[in-house]
Amino acid sequence: MIEKSLYHGAKNNDLTQMNSALLLDILRKRGVCSRVELAKETGLTQAGITKLVSSLIEQQILKETGILSQNERGRKSIGLQLNDELGKVVSICFSRTFIKIAIFDINGRVYNNITVQLGHFKTLDDAMLHVLDLVKEYVVAFPDIKAIGIALPGPYLRQSRQITVADSSFNWFAFRPQEILEENLNLPVYPIHDADAAVLSYRWRNDVDSYKTLTYMLLGEGVGAGIVIDGKLFEGSFGTAAEIGHMSIDVKGIPCSCGNRGCLERYCSTSAIVEKAKRVLNRHPDSGLNQYKELTYYDIFNEFDKMDPLATSIINEACEYIGYGVVNLINAYNPDLIVLGNIMCRSGVVLLNKVNEVVHERIIPEIADKVEIRMEPQESDSILYGCAMNSVDYIISNALSSNS
Numbered sequence: 001m002i003e004k005s006l007y008h009g010a011k012n013n014d015l016t017q018m019n020s021a022l023l024l025d026i027l028r029k030r031g032v033c034s035r036v037e038l039a040k041e042t043g044l045t046q047a048g049i050t051k052l053v054s055s056l057i058e059q060q061i062l063k064e065t066g067i068l069s070q071n072e073r074g075r076k077s078i079g080l081q082l083n084d085e086l087g088k089v090v091s092i093c094f095s096r097t098f099i100k101i102a103i104f105d106i107n108g109r110v111y112n113n114i115t116v117q118l119g120h121f122k123t124l125d126d127a128m129l130h131v132l133d134l135v136k137e138y139v140v141a142f143p144d145i146k147a148i149g150i151a152l153p154g155p156y157l158r159q160s161r162q163i164t165v166a167d168s169s170f171n172w173f174a175f176r177p178q179e180i181l182e183e184n185l186n187l188p189v190y191p192i193h194d195a196d197a198a199v200l201s202y203r204w205r206n207d208v209d210s211y212k213t214l215t216y217m218l219l220g221e222g223v224g225a226g227i228v229i230d231g232k233l234f235e236g237s238f239g240t241a242a243e244i245g246h247m248s249i250d251v252k253g254i255p256c257s258c259g260n261r262g263c264l265e266r267y268c269s270t271s272a273i274v275e276k277a278k279r280v281l282n283r284h285p286d287s288g289l290n291q292y293k294e295l296t297y298y299d300i301f302n303e304f305d306k307m308d309p310l311a312t313s314i315i316n317e318a319c320e321y322i323g324y325g326v327v328n329l330i331n332a333y334n335p336d337l338i339v340l341g342n343i344m345c346r347s348g349v350v351l352l353n354k355v356n357e358v359v360h361e362r363i364i365p366e367i368a369d370k371v372e373i374r375m376e377p378q379e380s381d382s383i384l385y386g387c388a389m390n391s392v393d394y395i396i397s398n399a400l401s402s403n404s
């Protein structure tokens with residue numbers, strides 16, 4: 001049970017820290033818990049939990065929330081939750097066409113949420129100056145902000161802090177959002193790859209600890225995956241594990257700016273469906289897609305809802321390619337749960353059905369029957385939430401280690 005913990009500060013050889021981390025991880029998921037519930041979930045003794053909880057309350061990491069229930073003998077059950085007074089975090093999610101910014105408290109409540117379109121700016125640094133001004137305003141309005149989390153599109157090279165996004169008009173490789181924030185604000189900045197933030201968010205918000213290998217497939221402007229194995233995020237040696245968007249599904253296929261050909265995201269991302277529509281539109285003069293001046297994926301989904309034949313065919317094909325991606329994911333990582341998330345989930349049940357169909361066609365039944373495939377609603381704020389809670393982990397870890 002103990003290895004379920006994802007807290008950055010939990011040292012493997014420090015049992016108290018590991019137990020604290022496990023307990024905090026459960027509180028993150030449940031929100032409010034009693035000591036009895038914590039003992040049951042952690043497998044620790046009641047006495048052990050009482051001691052641990054007292055220590056965490058003393059360190060101001062936990063707080064009591066009041067009476068949850070009272071048994072027939074008059075014994076009261078008191079609720080516990082993470083202490084909001086530990087502060088708030090700013091979560092910034094960078095994508096190829098927009099930046100989302102939100103403020104979260106320690107318990108995951110959102111206080112502010114805005115989107116900045118990159119199309120309004122000439123360079124990423126110009127957009128970043130605007131973001132910096134907004135964050136400065138937030139820091140004044142919320143003086144208890146303790147950290148900033150940044151979720152970055154991949155492939156993201158962890159050590160050199162470089163974002164190597166393919167297929168974008170902006171120079172992501174030279175973009176250094178962490179440095180800009182650190183130089184201008186007196187706050188720690190914690191970067192995370194966007195798909196990793198999404199998989200952590202899913203794990204924190206859903207009861208999935210019984211799954212050994214949880215995989216989240218991020219299907220947005222690009223395609224990527226986040227993987228949690230035995231409760232631990234799997235990032236690979238340089239932080240670019242599971243960049244499934246650049247796994248070739250056709251060695252002679254469409255060239256990709258990563259240098260490969262036939263990369264998955266060139267067939268089933270939102271950018272890919274727009275490109276495909278533009279490529280074939282002149283052969284379909286009756287399609288409803290012709291009415292849009294600057295065709296976007298919104299328009300394609302809009303026409304898909306109206307059952308426009310071209311939009312339907314484009315979405316169906318993209319869903320089939322996502323299925324091929326899932327097949328590769330299963331063969332590479334042997335997951336027992338795959339979650340499909342982000343913008344392409346706008347395809348709804350068509351996506352889920354097509355992926356299941358392709359998986360059962362192409363994966364041996366003994367494995368295919370054991371993999372559960374789910375879909376997260378398209379409007380989920382997984383990346384922002386996961387990025388925020390990743391920063392919260394650092395705040396708690398720092399509090400734990402400064403008190404130990």
Ligand SMILES: [Zn+2]
Binds near residue numbers: 246259
């Ligand atoms: Zn590629």
